[in-house]
Amino acid sequence: MATLDKKLDRRSFLKVSALAGGGMVLSFSWLAGCKPTEEEMIGLPKEWFELNSYIKIGENGAVTLYSPNPEFGSNVKTSMPMILAEELDTDWKNVFVEQADFFPQRFDRQFTGGSQGIRQGWTPLRTAGATARALLVAAAAQTWNVLASEITTAAGKLEHKASGKKAHYGEMASLAATLEVPEEVPLKEIKSFKIIGTSKRNVDGEKIVTGKPLFAIDHKVEGMKYAALVMPPAFGMRLKSFDKSSVTGMSGIMDVFPISLFKEDYARNFFDTTTFPEVVAIVGNSTWEVMQAKKNLNVEWEKAPESSFTLAGRGGGTSTATIPSGLENTLSHKARMAEYIQKPGNVVRRDGDPEGAFKKAAKVLERTYTAPFLAHNTMEPMNCFADVKGDKAVVYGPTQAPEFIMGTLVQALGIPRENIQINLARMGGGFGRxxxxxxxxxxxxxxxxxxxxxxxxxxxxxxxxxGVYRPTYSATYRAALDENNNLLAFHVKAGGIPETPLHANRFPAGAIDNYLAEAWDIPSNITIGAFRAPRSNFIAGAEQSFLDELAEEMGKDPIEFRLELLKRAETNPVGENNDYDAKRYAGVLELVREKSNWNTPQANVSRGVSAYFCHNSYVAEVVDTVIKDNQPVVESVYAAVDCGIVINPDAARNMGEGAVVDGIGNAFFGELTFDNGAPSKRNFDKYRMIRIGEAPKKIEVHFVENNEDPTGLGEPLFPPVFAAVANSLYKATGKRYYEQPFAPQLEMQNLRM
Amino acid sequence: MAIFNLNINGKSMQVDVDPATPVLWVLRDHLDLVGTKYGCGVAACGACTIHLDGNAVRSCVMPVSSVGGSKITTIEGLSENGDHPVQKAWLEHDVPQCGYCQAGQIMSASALLSNNPNPSEEDIDNAMNGNICRCGTYLRIKAAVKTAAQNL
Incomplete structure (x- = not known):
């Protein structure tokens, strides 16, 4: 068995154990705004025994597992406890899962984003499970007076074969909870896994299909009031004044007042992105009434001048961030991006002599790709429950990043951190927003x-x-070819408003001797933030569309061409900082080639391929498009994924299918434009989202089977979709698609969308 | 404000609200039936779908004053024990990701099947077209509707 040093400090372990009443009891006693006292702890149920922050076991052998990370639909609330249960060696049937509250003293990294939940939770969760198992084994050894090493466990039971002694976990839990935590715990061999790698259904499935309250928007307590906000109508505008009396006489309206999110001297963190730090709040007796008052409130807005604020650095220190003034337009964004394409960017990587190679080229292929701003459009809109009385606060809401809003709450409320409790609600989507x-x-x-x-x-x-949108981007690719169509050099120059999508050391860097990457960016007052696979969600589509066109220019099969580049990167890489494993990258292309029967094309089916590495995982996709009744229809999608060990295969496939549908939807339709600073779409009547009939008939998600530690899954299937769709559409229509979304161009070709 | 007597999930319920209040908010804020979700407020996403006399309707644009004696069914009242064939099929296919739109999806699907027990692919697309799933679980939704149709 593999062993692992236990990094958990015994005293902090005990301290947190003493605080733990567990799950809902803890949550809802904390909803009163205070931590449980020692007296209250004594009154908590005696039948639960806390083995560590993540695990408690009842006398009857029932197990409660705390899922530490916020759940936004990636199913971590099922898969993280599966990891605990595996190493605990219990029976999944005995497991109850509770959403942990935000409690950094007890839980590592309560953050959902960057596809890192399983990857970064892997070792801590395995260790927590194995530690609890070791305590149960030690308790049995002490009780039976036998050697711990002679005790085996399986499905929540302990056994000492030589003496014939047996017990279930519940019988040893009370003693186990009092024992010293071992310095080192054995972890299971991967081949011994019984739960990881088997499909378990969503632990909240029944509550979801029966409409139980699960989301913060469903929360209600006695005496609760309802609130809505009135926000400036455009980026670059701010509140000037409002006339409270315009709504105070309306039915059910209690109060109207401005709120300001940031105190003067507060240094904002990386996640303190908010568009309107000053807004008007309307409070009343029901949601409908405050929404009505919102429409009636007389407000004066004014143009905001350029402003700046202090930004706290990640490694300490501060910098000053500037918000430009002005009311921005999509047309001027496009014009400015076109200007930047012509100017030199900041060189972020140079290998060999790219400029020299371009001078010698017999032929240069140059293409520019663009994509618009996108709104996240989580189905559950932003919302939150809060109960602040005196110097105590309870906040229950949908957040991917409680740690990053805690400091903001502390400064805004003027309440010490230890008096603020953040409870984590299931989120109706997140996608970074x-x-x-x-x-x-x-x-x-x-x-x-x-x-x-x-x-x-x-x-x-x-x-x-x-706001907090996916930025608008542009990328220009150039390839230098000699007279025999050999690739001499490769150049990418990419930027956006207000950030570049470029990853300097990503493929095909490392595979080409003469390589140049340049980045640029244009400041804006339109706020942006993480959106499913930030930056990758655009640059993958641009890069993989260009490689497709380049392969065609060179007379090569698009998969074969990519494999040749990857072979070069594997056997004789250019440069030292390439951020991908060329062999695993090639592995997903080979798998998708096999699963899609790439080499035996079907008549009337147009196929496109794309592959990308991000969030530590490798994905290749093949999209099949047909033109039916003058309409391009994505029929089938084949995805090959290398994300290491897959915890919950069916749920992982679900996530993959969803990312593919999301990609197809955004490739065809996703677009947010601006007119005088105002978003031109504000609801689903104008913002086109993919619907059921536009989803493919079939999506196959295949996983590379290996024993690598698990890596990201929620994001990596999304970025390659855009190019696989574009490359497939090219085969179907004979036209390349350089501008997202594709639907308007397809309509210009007299196709129905 | 006015008093309305409503028949919801087989029970008679009374509320005193502004007559223009959409049924969605009556259910959620006044009757604590929060399974019906707010998504857009303009009947463009389907999250608020309920049954009115067995037909799928968008409760976010339906004033409570227009309901009269019609029977309302919400996700909470679709079945006694969460065992409607559509709910069971949803579990069998492990459809939900975030789960927020799914009550609306299930209400659209169950109304479809009660009027058309053997829907074609096209019938399913048409009936479910008004329900957005931002997580993109459409393939599973379709598979679950087909399974439910077989188990009606």
Whole structure:
């Protein structure tokens, strides 16, 4: 067995154990705004025994596992406890899963984003499970007076074969909870896994299909008020004044007041992105009434001048961030991006002599790709419950990043960190949007003002127009070929508003002797943030579309061409900082070639391929398109994924299918444009989302089987879709697609979309 | 404000609200039936789908004053024990990701099947077209509708 040093400190372990009443008991006693006292702890159920932060076991052998990370639909609430259960060696049937509250003293990294939950949770969760198992074994050894090494476990039972002694975990739990935590714990061999690698259904499935309250927007307590916000109508605008009396006489309206999210001297963190730090709050007796008042409030807005704020650095220190003034337009964005394409960028990587090679080229292929801003459009709009009384606060809301909003809450409320409890709600989608959780601060400030519990709900229009979008991007690729169509040099220059999508050391860097990468960016007052596979979600589509066209120019099969480049990167890499494993990259292309029967094309089916590495995982996809009744239809998608060990295969396939559908939807339709600073789409009547009939008939998600530690899954299937669709559409229509979304161009070709 | 007597999930319920209040908010804020979800407020996403006399309707644009004596069914009342064939099929196919849109999806699917027990692919697409799933679980939704149709 593999062993691992236990890094958990015994005393901190005990301390947190003493605090733990567990799950819902803890959550809802904390909803009163205070930690449980010692007296209250004594009154907590005696039948649960806490073995560590993640695991408690009842006398009857029932097991409660705490899922540490916020759940936004990636199913970590099932898969993280599966890892615990595996090493605990219990029976999944005995397991109850509870969502942990935000409690950094007890849980590592309660953050959902970057596809890192399973990857970074892997070792801590295995260790926590194995530690609890070791304590149960030690308790049995002590009880039976035998050697711990002679005791075996299986499915929640302990056995000492020589003496014939047997017990279930519940019988040893009370003693186990009092024993010294071992310095080192054995972890299972991968081949002995019984739970990991088997498909377990969503632990919240029954609650979801029966409509039980699960989301923060469903939360309600006695005396709770309802709140809505009135926000500036455009980026570059701010509040000038408002006339409270325009709504105070309306039915059910209690109060109207401005709130400000940031104190003067506060240094904002990386996730403190919010579009409108000052907004007007309307509080009343029901959601409908505050929404009506929102429409009636007389407000004056004014143009915001250029402003700046202090940004805290990740490694300490601060810098100053500037927000430009002005009302921006999509047309001027496009014009400015076109200017930047012509100018030199910042060189972020240079191998060999790219400029020299381009001079010698017999032929240069140059193409520019663009994509618009995108709104996340989580189905559950931003919302939050807060109950702030005196110097205590409870905040219950949808957040991917509680740690990053805690400091913002502390400064906004002027309440010490230890008096603020953040409880984690299941989220109706995240996609990066809820890494920026200022809806929590807004709700807390409103509650603080009225000293009563409140639920704040954004309207869909608020949600879609409040910013934190995927940026608009542009990438120009150039390839130099000699007279025999050999690739001499490769050049990418990519930028965006307000950030570049470029990853300097990603494929095909490392595979080409003469390589140049340049980045640029244009400042803007339109706020942006992480959106499923940030940057990769654009640059993958551009790069993989270009490679497709380049392969055609060179007379090569697109998969074969990529494999040749990867072979070079594997056997004789150019440069030293290439961020990918060329062999695993090639592995997914080979797998998708096999699974899609790439080499035996079907008549009337147009195929496109694409592959990308991001979030530590490798994905290759083949998209099949047909033209039916003058309409391009994506029929089938084949995905090959290398994300190491797959915890919950069916749920992992579900995630993959969803990412593919999301990619197809955004490739065809996703677009947010601006007119005088205002988003031109504010609801789903205008913002086109993919619908059921537009989803492919078939999506196959195949995983490379290996014993690598697990890596990301929620994001990596998304970026390659765009190019696989574009490359497939090219085969279908004879036209290359350089501008996302593709639907308007397809319509110009008289195709139905 | 006015008093409305509503028939919801087989029970008679009374609320005193502004007559223009959409049924969605009556259910959620006044009757604590929060399974019906707010998504857009303009009948463009389907998250708020309920049954009115057995037909799927968008409760976010339906004023409570327009309901009259019609029977409302919400996700909470679709079945006694969460065992409607559509709910069971949803579990069998492990459809949900975030889960937020799924009550609306299930209400659209169950209304479809009660009017058309053997829907074609096209019938399913048409009936479910108004329900957005941002997570993209459409293939599983379709598979679950087909399974439910077999188990009606």
């Amino acid at each position: 809820r890494a920026y959780s200022h809806h929590m601060v807004e709700a807390a400030l409103i509650s603080q003002k009225i000293q009563a519990p409140v639920k704040l709900v954004y309207t869909r229009e608020d949600d879609m127009s409040a």
